Amino acid sequence: MKTTELIATAEAIPVPAADIVAEYEAKRESLVARVNEIMLARSDLDALIGADNHAMMTDNHANHARFVTAVLARMDPGQLVDTVLWVFGAYRAHGFRKAYWSAQLDTWAEVLRADLSAEAFADVYPIYNGFIVNQPSFFAPTEDHPPTAH
Amino acid sequence: MSETAPLPDLPAVAQPYLDAVLAGDRLTASRVASAFLVSGRSIIELYQEMIQPALYRVGDLWEHNLISVAVEHMATAISERIMNERYGDIIAAQRIGRRALIASVEKEMHQVGAKMVSDVFEMHGWDAVYLGANTPLDDLVEMARSQPTDLIGLSLSVCFHLPIMERMIDRIQQDLPRIPILIGGQGLKAVGARVAEERRNVFYYADLTKLDLSVDAFSRD
Numbered sequence: 001m002k003t004t005e006l007i008a009t010a011e012a013i014p015v016p017a018a019d020i021v022a023e024y025e026a027k028r029e030s031l032v033a034r035v036n037e038i039m040l041a042r043s044d045l046d047a048l049i050g051a052d053n054h055a056m057m058t059d060n061h062a063n064h065a066r067f068v069t070a071v072l073a074r075m076d077p078g079q080l081v082d083t084v085l086w087v088f089g090a091y092r093a094h095g096f097r098k099a100y101w102s103a104q105l106d107t108w109a110e111v112l113r114a115d116l117s118a119e120a121f122a123d124v125y126p127i128y129n130g131f132i133v134n135q136p137s138f139f140a141p142t143e144d145h146p147p148t149a150h
Numbered sequence: 151m152s153e154t155a156p157l158p159d160l161p162a163v164a165q166p167y168l169d170a171v172l173a174g175d176r177l178t179a180s181r182v183a184s185a186f187l188v189s190g191r192s193i194i195e196l197y198q199e200m201i202q203p204a205l206y207r208v209g210d211l212w213e214h215n216l217i218s219v220a221v222e223h224m225a226t227a228i229s230e231r232i233m234n235e236r237y238g239d240i241i242a243a244q245r246i247g248r249r250a251l252i253a254s255v256e257k258e259m260h261q262v263g264a265k266m267v268s269d270v271f272e273m274h275g276w277d278a279v280y281l282g283a284n285t286p287l288d289d290l291v292e293m294a295r296s297q298p299t300d301l302i303g304l305s306l307s308v309c310f311h312l313p314i315m316e317r318m319i320d321r322i323q324q325d326l327p328r329i330p331i332l333i334g335g336q337g338l339k340a341v342g343a344r345v346a347e348e349r350r351n352v353f354y355y356a357d358l359t360k361l362d363l364s365v366d367a368f369s370r371d
Contacts (some may be wrong), residue, residue, distance in 0.1 A: 025313070032248050049170075064309060067309070067310035068311075069310070069313055070310045070311075070312045070313050073316070074312060074341060074345075075314070078340055079309055079339075079340035079341060083309055083310075089213065090213040093213065093214050093215040094215045
């Protein structure tokens with residue numbers, strides 16, 4: 001999927017109501033803590049991200065939640081796609097495997113389902129679904145020049 | 151290190167500067183910047199055509215895992231010193247009695263852009279108080295109250311700090327409703343104009359040239 005198609009997909013995501021955004025933001029730190037707890041407990045973590053990247057991973061989770069908060073509050077499809085492309089490229093260049101993204105995003109989905117209200121989860125999940133199903137497209141710009149580690 | 155997609159083109163004039171800051175060669179970087187100005191170019195052109203593109207490239211190099219965080223910080227620190235060397239050219243002799251507070255928003259660790267904006271105001275005779283990175287909102291508001299303040303500038307380099315910037319704008323407008331707010335930075339490329347349009351007394355300029363052309367409008371009563 002080309003970038004223009006990714007943007008069109010992002011444009012189709014409904015903008016959540018203000019109270020949904022407020023709930024996500026209010027729970028942001030606890031959501032990040034829970035995702036970190038689950039990911040740091042994985043026996044395959046070093047295989048997913050490299051042995052020296054635990055701090056970079058937890059930074060990514062904190063930044064991810066801030067980014068999603070910003071996206072929920074003010075959806076700009078072009079900025080969303082540009083930022084996700086940047087994140088996928090930068091972290092992959094620093095040793096994060098493609099499988100990390102699958103594991104991380106599935107973990108976010110699990111934590112959001114458990115910790116958000118049903119209404120909030122229904123409105124927030126489309127963004128995560130977009131991240132999940134479009135992973136191949138987000139990896140595509142770096143496929144011709146993959147990081148040597150993987 | 152990893153092999154990655156090619157980096158975007160860098161203006162030719164910025165390459166020697168970039169090479170110098172990446173090597174930690176402050177003297178050469180200073181000479182390159184001086185030669186650029188001696189050739190008849192302006193401070194704003196130095197910032198927009200040499201220092202800013204070079205620092206964006208430094209960011210790209212980190213993104214591609216071609217340099218470390220330490221090298222990135224070194225290049226940035228050298229660039230700030232180079233900018234300080236030009237203070238004699240930046241501080242306008244004629245002062246107009248206007249004061250601006252220029253800061254990067256809370257959590258925002260990038261600050262060179264805010265420093266460039268401060269320098270533009272100084273060139274127009276303003277007293278620009280440059281507050282640097284990660285400026286606490288309460289402290290900013292208190293400082294704006296402590297002395298006559300004619301403008302507050304907020305810089306955002308990372309887009310996911312936007313909700314923080316918007317909360318800062320809300321608080322400043324609640325407590326100091328008469329002070330115009332200038333917003334800018336890479337993080338606002340996609341949404342800066344819209345954020346400004348949606349709010350009273352908030353202004354956005356996409357680059358230093360556009361800001362330079364508009365500063366005097368803030369000086370008028």
